[in-house]
Amino acid sequence: MQILVLDTIHGGKVIADHLSRLGHDIDMVDVYRGQEGIIPEIARSRSYDLVVAPVHLDPDYALLHEISSPVISHHAAVRWILGNNFSKTVVEITGKQGKSTTATALAFLMQGPGLLQTSSGLYRYPEKEVIGRYSITPASLLTTSAFIPPNGWFIAEISIGFCGIGSLGIITSGLDYSIANEKRSAFTVKSEQSHVMEKVLVAPGVLLQHTGAIFVKDLITIEGSTAFYNYLGITGEFSNPLLTLPGYQTPLMLAAGAALLLGIKPDKLSEFTALPGRMEVFHDDGYIIIDNSNSGTCLATTMDSFRFGKEIVGDKPVTIIIGQESASVCENFTTKEIISSIEKIRPQSVILIPGDKRIMSTDIIGFCESYDISCTLAVSPEEGIKCAKCLNSPLILLSVKRWK
Structure with a gap:
């Protein structure tokens, strides 16, 4: 296929490299800096079977209208490249805030070998060994997923939506902001992309139209510094003073709820402590x-x-x-x-x-x-x-x- 990849600096070059290895003919346009790939004028003169563009690109960007080819997002391109080569224990986490805390708290509960990708770094578990620092753009999964241990789990933060390689998605917040040159709602994009996930665990106060939506308040209730859980007859409680802080209450609820969905009791969260940079x-x-x-x-x-x-x-x-x-x-x-x-x-x-x-x-x-x-x-x-x-x-x- 002849494919045009837009935006090289937010993962586009990584996507282009992987598509090229799969045998596709690739052109790139650096839409923000104009430093890599070809210039827009050359792209306009060529024919493409597919265009790959980030969700945060201005929808009025000229090439999107001047090239009459199907357009898919960077998220969808990552899903296409990676395919279904994963175990069922892959969790994707998106939302304006609370992603890192939710991801780290869930990793704290996971059993056996695994991989945690957050904005602060890529970590190998249970050692908590730092492998490196990668962005949370969708394309990073093309690199970081190679570190998943055999039969291990993978928890990853994703910016502005889901890629759809996992069995469980988590939306940590309903807070919204504008993207794409102030022309699109980030939460709307996340909501639309949630449908690539079979199940999505949803934070309190978030409205999501999705047949697989699971609202965390149906699983976890909070009274002071104690969380009570009830899921498919599995009941219990754990206490942690961090539950009194709004910045920790929702992430700990989500981590506990996700653990229950994965068949893990969340009692160990009573031992979870504040993260660097988070209180x-x-x-x-x-x-x-x-x-x-x-x-x-x-x-x-x-x-x-x-x-x-x-x-x-x-x-x-x-x-x-x-x-x-x-x-x-x-x-x-x-x-x-x-x-x-x-x-x-x-x-x-x-x-x-x-x-x-x-x-x-x-x-x-x-x-x-x-x-x-x-x-x-x-x-x-x-x-x-x-x-x-x-x-x-x-x-x-x-x-x-x-x-x-």
Whole structure:
């Protein structure tokens, strides 16, 4: 087949390489930078049997209309390339927030050898050995799936939808954001793609029209720091103080529910501890640092970190390090969310990390000035912590959206 692959930098080149190995004739267009493959003018002059495009590409991108060939997503291309060469224990996880925590908590419960792929890295279990760092674009599965041990399980975060190679999908959040040059809803895309999964476990509050949808609230209920479960006559409970934090409650519910669907009792979650960058607590030179710096950082998780910190130190002055360390093709920590965080918390000091050009630094600085809140700029979370430790606030909230 003659195939045109669009977008080389978000996994397209990996997809193109695999299709080429399968014997197809491949052209690529680097739609964002124009540095790899062929230029659009050449693509327009050629005939193709198929076009492969990412779901986040602007639907009005010219080549999508100028080439009259069927178009499939990067997700679908990965499913096509990998085929059905997997055991039944493959879990795909998508959603705006909670993916990494859900995936890691489920891996914590899994038995035997397996592979965990999150935005923080690729890990071999049960050793928890770090294999490497890969993105969570669909195409990464073409590389990381090669590390699955024989007869082992595989849990993978997927950005903006499902590939459909697994037996179970999980949607961790119904929160939405715009993609494709603000012309498409990310949650709508995830909902549409959920139908490639036989079963989909759904977070509380998420509405999903799917014959295989399983709503986690039908399996797990929470009372304080205790979770009670009931599935096909399997009943029990486990307790963990993390269940009182909204940022952990849903992921732990989903991990417990997924475990039940896989035939595993989730009681061991009573031993699960906070992840790095997800409400991890540090005591450093007399300061208490609540680390909420991860790929899902947003207004809601920032407020969770504030409430958690106040439980620890009481009513003491706060310095908040807030922002985003680099640009994202998808959702970012918006200016509106950052200002709302500052308005609700009313910290003594703000250290802003404006790593994405969509963050309006002047608006945030102006807002701080209007409330007599000091605001300084830093280029990284690490520099922000150094600055914060020169101030007098005993509580430091590190709330930076980052891909670490």
